[in-house]
Amino acid sequence: MAGPSHDHHHHPSPPEALIRQAEEACRAQGVQFTPLRRRVFEELARSREPLGAYDLVERLGRERRIAPISVYRVLDVLIEAGLIHRIATRNTYLPCHHAHDPHGATVFLVCTSCGVVDEVCSPDLTRGLDGTAAAAGFRPGGRAVEVEGECASCRTAAPG
């Protein structure tokens, strides 16, 4: 694992850029970027950490009461359109930070200390994952992988 690698973790995009990209992606896919969907996406884009569905209910509800079901419906649409991801180990959601290689695996590095999630892609990992799955005769669907641990900032801040 020495030498140059294609691994890279994203440089976090500013919320405005993310929102513009989301709007554009919706137009390209023929998906409506309604006010409610925009508001949900904005909250996720502006949050440092992933948010739970009820976090969104609360934040949107400060302007006008929104039912949980409405938030869940919006989240489903945004996931379907590839604009956000769901972190299953945390029941939280975060905006997608880069166009994904459809043939690559996505890894979410979830920091158990500060809660921040880094979204990375790796050809090495994709190979390892595909090889492992193939050896078991398994055909992976979306290969979204979540790994919990301690992020770089937290490691240096609180050495263990």
Place this chain on the structure above:
Amino acid sequence: MAGPSHDHHHHPSPPEALIRQAEEACRAQGVQFTPLRRRVFEELARSREPLGAYDLVERLGRERRIAPISVYRVLDVLIEAGLIHRIATRNTYLPCHHAHDPHGATVFLVCTSCGVVDEVCSPDLTRGLDGTAAAAGFRPGGRAVEVEGECASCRTAAPG
């Protein structure tokens, strides 16, 4: 990825063997293998698929009413002792099928069709995962990875 591989998916152990191993592991760790804990583990060991906490509540409750909290407490202990795993994407639990290399990653191949979960280890994958995490300055904790897809049986049964 051609040629011999160390990848292997487990040959499912009979429930009795699993239970004996669990009992032994408890003794070795100084953890009590109480009747309730045994019953929970037995249900998991005898099930073809992972079970949810409330599945266990129902199954154990056929003999005598058991509260959800009791089941959750037992599950926590068994997880802590390394005897079972939790599948976060499904909110279900399954017995651990092999002693884990503490330096290796574990992958759960979750079949979206039949629900069966295969637990595999792979040096290739471990390398890919460690490389990816290292590139981001991330120190992985338990590297449990869940991948959804279609298992070998379901692929041949219902070709897509």
Place this chain on the structure above:
DNA sequence: CTACGTGCTGTTACAACGTAACAAGTTCGC
């Protein structure tokens, strides 16, 4: 034997997460 600590389970009530069913408003094309 009593008294106390520790660990496991029971009981009750509740919090958090997620969804079903149906009504109503909007947009678009005919």
Place this chain on the structure above:
DNA sequence: GCGAACTTGTTACGTTGTAACAGCACGTAG
């Protein structure tokens, strides 16, 4: 206008997970 497709609102409910406290079993010190 009229209907079709889509979006959101409203109400109620189902599922998953936890808090707080009581009781019981067991060992051990006095």
